[in-house]
Amino acid sequence: MCGIVGYLGHRDCSDVLVDTLSNLEYRGYDSAGIAVFDAQNTIQTVKAQGKLQNLRNKLEKNGRPEGHIGIGHTRWATHGEPSDINSHPHSAPRVTIVHNGIIENYQELKEFLIGEGRTFLSETDTEVVAQLLDYYYDGNPLTTIDRVMGEVSGSFALGIMFMDFPDRIYAVRRESPLIVGVADGETFIASDVTAILQYTKNYYLLEHDEIATLTKDSISFVDKRLVPIEKELKVADWDKEAAQKGGYAHFMIKEINEQPNAIMTTVNPRIKDGLPNLEECGLTLEMIREFKSITVVACGTAMHAGLVGKYVIEGIARVPVTVDIASEFRYRNPIIGEGDLVIIISQSGETADSLAALRLAKQRGAKVLAIVNAKGSSIAREADMVIYTLAGPEIAVASTKAYITQISVMYLFAFELALAKDTVSVAECKRLTKALQQMPEAVQYVIDTVDETCKFVGSQLITAESLLYIGRGLDYALSMEGSLKLKEVSYIHSESYAAGELKHGTISLIDDDMPVIAVATQSDLMEKTISNVVEVKSRGAKVILVCTDACAAKIKDGIADYMITIPHTDELLMPITAVVPLQILAYYTSINRGANPDQPKNLAKSVTVE
């Protein structure tokens, strides 16, 4: 999604803006721009379609705006194609703004403004807000912003510069995230704190409909009634190194390598006397025991983590779990109410559909537990209880370490639930918990041993146009994530099927142009999956089999074209290690096809609009 930055201080503003924007590249974008107050206090704007490098080249060629106060933006096109004109910042005579979000009633506002004699350069909803601010401008930025906020509907985070106030920037948000950073004699705005970590770790979280006024030496806030408010200064616990590549070619592979540590950091503090303990988030055994139903709601990879959770919870705690896609849940009048538990899983904690699902669940009286990576995000703040995945900042668009920590938390939750429901003994729960604590080592081993094979297999997939992932049980839940990973970073079409479903239609697609990736880590289902492998192979498919060493020892040579083997660990926990080759395979396939795995086209890291 779009990224917003703003700077006030002593440094060269153009440099800081481009620098901080580069830290937001991971959010996904198709154009970028900056606007800076120059020495004459006029606003100089430079924008360029495409990557930040295009903006850098333009600044180099045409000269950079010289100044110390300005705003910047990376745009992910919604209204109007990616182009220089549609890029932000957008201006009206006395106002220049950057915007993240969607103004839902922009069309009617635009018609009104056109009727008032205003003209528009771009097709964006953002320019409507700039014009509206200018139209209602009464010499007082706060009352003007307030008036406009009363007129617009939708989601937005805005950075605003008024020509008459060249020493300040205004910031406001509704739904879309925005933080305000502070250092000595410098202030910042940004869509998230990773953008400014190299300058400061101190920041304020702007809440809905609050307005911030920044000068280089001061920050003040008002609420929606324009009453001054005090806000708590927060300190980011992420280092600037965590948001940098640190010698790796891409964030995606760096984050895959960070997984052992991410699991350890997430799991270990939640274990007491050898058993999972989630009391820190307010979940006691008594509460867990009483829930009438469990529904997991999330999007994309986070939803896939919920699917693994379903298999695990149902498997050991014998409690039925529904997993729903947030965009479906929110519009299908779900049967949820008092006594039910809704688990929202989200890396960013800002996904619009997941947030809407959370609000709906709460409205209906359900208790909401959020499993979230970004501290202080909207989902974390609005849920009744939160378990943070402590994966550190995830920068690559394709989620890897967030997924592995999300499923780790689902395991902790499932074990605790099983204890509460008396479906496992304390001894068995301790054994499972210990096995979970050994996962970082097992994941490290897999990272170290599968790399070369995945690189080679990835090189064999370059020309594939479409492929299938198959698996059964937990392997099916996992293969959904494998398939998403591959398609999002390599642009090869892929689907995941329950292996037993193939015969009900999909097998008609199989021929020598359709590689199949089969996942077989569960010994009780292995024979069945292997027969599916034989069926697709005999119809011409090239088969890549991801299986345990125990499985590999049992099957005949030649059953698969390529084998990626991983050590056999506790079978319930196999998704934690088995996801690793699927991630690495997706990574190398992307590179082999000349794509940039960190910034897949059309995708955004944090989907803050519907």
Ligand code: F6R
């Ligand atoms: C895929 C991916 C997405 C996200 C989804 C939800 O690699 O990252 O599918 O999982 O957009 O995002 P969060 O977890 O931030 O709610």
